Amino acid sequence: MKVCVVTGGTRGIGAAIARAQAGVPGRALVLGYRGDHARARAIVAELDRPDSPVRAVACDVAVPEQVGRLFAAADELGELTGLVNSAAVLERQCGFDEISADRWARILGVNVIGLATCCTHALDRMRRGGVIVNLSSRAAVLGAPGEYVDYAASKAAVDTITRGLGLEAAARGIRVVGIRPGVIDTEIHASGGDPDRAKRVGPTLPLGRAGTPEDIARAVTWLLSPAADYITATTIDVSGGR
Numbered sequence: 001m002k003v004c005v006v007t008g009g010t011r012g013i014g015a016a017i018a019r020a021q022a023g024v025p026g027r028a029l030v031l032g033y034r035g036d037h038a039r040a041r042a043i044v045a046e047l048d049r050p051d052s053p054v055r056a057v058a059c060d061v062a063v064p065e066q067v068g069r070l071f072a073a074a075d076e077l078g079e080l081t082g083l084v085n086s087a088a089v090l091e092r093q094c095g096f097d098e099i100s101a102d103r104w105a106r107i108l109g110v111n112v113i114g115l116a117t118c119c120t121h122a123l124d125r126m127r128r129g130g131v132i133v134n135l136s137s138r139a140a141v142l143g144a145p146g147e148y149v150d151y152a153a154s155k156a157a158v159d160t161i162t163r164g165l166g167l168e169a170a171a172r173g174i175r176v177v178g179i180r181p182g183v184i185d186t187e188i189h190a191s192g193g194d195p196d197r198a199k200r201v202g203p204t205l206p207l208g209r210a211g212t213p214e215d216i217a218r219a220v221t222w223l224l225s226p227a228a229d230y231i232t233a234t235t236i237d238v239s240g241g242r
Helices: 012-021 037-047 064-077 101-125 149-172 197-204 213-224
Strands: 002-007 027-033 054-058 079-085 130-135 174-181 234-238
Touching: 002 012, 002 064, 002 101, 012 027, 012 037, 012 079, 012 213, 027 037, 027 064, 037 054, 054 064, 064 079, 064 101, 079 101, 079 213, 101 130, 101 149, 130 149, 130 213, 149 174, 149 234, 174 213, 213 234
Parallel strands: 002 027, 002 079, 027 054, 079 130, 130 174, 174 234
Antiparallel strands: none
16 A cells, blocks of 8 residues: 655644545555644544545654654555655744744754654655655745744755755655745644734735645645656745745
């Protein structure tokens, strides 16, 4: 059975990706999540099927041992062919000079080092090729001044990983691609201290609205599919023109 791992797979964009990928006979999903056990149980109950099983594994991607357990769960189900790195953290908006060393460490530990650890586990398992999709952000390009330059910097690092690893892994039949979401209507804005950000900013965007998790999930589904098999080592904006 083919297996796809989705980190951060029980909420927001990650949950939308899980729903888009679920229900395909012969393909299993393993969803990583950090803390909300009830939410994880609910999405497994919603999506799990005998011919397309879904498992949820508690995993802070910043903790290598937990990442190991996540991929061990995938091994139990079959052959890893897909990885979607959706797990990320965002801290409250502030100026650059207010960002503490501890906050830098938290952001980089999850958004960069955790993602890289997951990529390494995937490379070890994709013996016959596969696809890695890394979730970046338009903040990587815009810089997020006065809001969260640390988050923006971490996502710029993700773009570099996507480019470099994509070039390294191409000869092994592994595609590595990225998506830069724009302003998407999810709970992450509350983490930044601005829960209404999507509603406020959405009407100012070229397409006149904030994005939805499903907008990103459709793009991820395409990148994981054979329809995108000539795309690697690049990151695509899905941002309503922002």
